[in-house]
Amino acid sequence: MANYADFQIGLYLAGLGGELPAYPLTFAGLEAAAQAKMEHRLWDYVAGGAGDEHTQRANVAAFERWGILPRMLSGAAERDLSVELFGHRLPAPVLMAPIGVLGVMTDDGHGDLAAAAASASSGIPMIASTLMQDPLEEVAAALGDTPGFFQLYTPNDREVAESLVRRAEAAGFRGIVVTLDTWTLGFRPRDLQHATFPQLRGACLANYFSDPVFRSRLAASPEDDPGAATLHWAMTFGNPTLTWDDLAWLRDLTDLPLLLKGIGHPDDVRRAKDEGVDGIYCSNHGGRQAASAPALELLPAVVDAADGLPVLFDSGVRSGADVIKALALGATAVGIGRPYGYGAVLGGTAGIEFVLSCLLAEADLTMGLNGYAGIAELTREVLLRC
C-alpha cells in the first residue's frame, strides 16, 4: 500500500535541508512554468482548446462547485487508495490520459518514453496515444511491470486499425481505449492561428510510419518521402462514417478489455454495454473537441447507466481534491491530462513523477483529513454542492 502523504513530509525535510522543490506544486504554477519554457506555437496547441475555450474553463469550474463533507474522529490515519481495474491492482485510481503530442513536449523529443518510465516507477498506468513519437512497442517495453493501455484512433482504413490493435496486443498492452470524439479535429482558434497541428508537420506519427499495413499503402517509404506519408496519414486518420454499426467489428478486434473514450450520454453507455464493451471513459477531451460539451456534470448519469461497468473520467482534473470529487461522483479511476504534460515539459520523467506525486499526496491527504480511509467510502453523499 503506497503511502502518498509521505511525499509531503519528504518535501518539508528536503526544504529544511535547503533543497527546495524542483518544480511548481500547483497547476497554475506548472502552467506558467511550462508556458515560459515552451515554443509558443506548441504551447498554444497544448493549452488551447475548442472555440473561445469556455469549455475547458467550465471543466475546471465544475470541480470548484463541489465541496467535500468533513467527518472527524473517523479513524482515517491509515488510508488505502488502491483499486482494482480489469484484474489489475492499481496503487491509486489514477491514470495518465493519452496526450498525442507528448513525444515532442520533452527536451529530448521522447516524451512518450518519459511517460512510460514514470509509469514504470510510479505504478500509475499510462494510456499511450496512437499519436506517438516512438513506436508503441518501445513505449510498452518501457512500462516495466505497470499495466499499460493503448488508445486507438480508428483510421478509415480498417486494416491499419487492425494492425495497430494486433501490435498493441503483442506489445503487452492490457486494454484498448477507442477515442470516439475526434473523428475530425475540433475548431481550435489558437492552433489555427499558427497552423501548428504537429502531426500535419509529420510529428508523432511513429506508430503509422512503423506499421507494415500503413507502409504498404505508400508509393515511397516514410523515410524516403515523409511528406507523402504525412499526407496519407491526414487523409486516413479519422473515420467520420464510424457508427454504432461498426462496434461489433471493433469489439471483435480484440479480447483485451475495450473502452470507449468520449462517452457522455447515458443512452450511449447502454448501447456500449449492449455491444459488449468493458469500460466507459467519460471525457470531453479537455474541451478541445466539441465546444460546450459538459464533462463532470455528465459523470453521475454515465455511472448510473454503466451499472457496474468501470467508468474512467477526465477533463479538468487539476488537483488531488479533484480526483477525490470525481471518485465520489462514481468514477472508478481518473485520467490526468495537461498537468502531467506540463510535468513532462519541465522535467521529462522526473517532472511527471513529481506532478503525480503531488496529486496523489494531495488526494490522500484530502481524503484522510476529511475522514475517509478508503475509496469505497467516497460516495455522492460525501459531496456538497457549494
Ligand SMILES: Cc1cc2nc3c(=O)[nH]c(=O)nc-3n(C[C@H](O)[C@H](O)[C@H](O)COP(=O)(O)O)c2cc1C
Ligand atoms: C495536447 C493534448 C493532446 C491530446 N491527445 C489525445 C490523444 O492523442 N488521444 C486522446 O484520446 N485524447 C487526447 N487528448 C485528450 C486527453 O486524453 C484528455 O481527455 C484531456 O487532456 C483531459 O483534459 P485536461 O487535460 O484539461 O484535464 C489530448 C489532450 C491534450 C491536452
Ligand SMILES: O=C(O)C(=O)c1ccccc1
Ligand atoms: O490534440 C488532440 O487533442 C488530439 O487528440 C489530436 C487529434 C487528432 C490529431 C492530432 C491530435
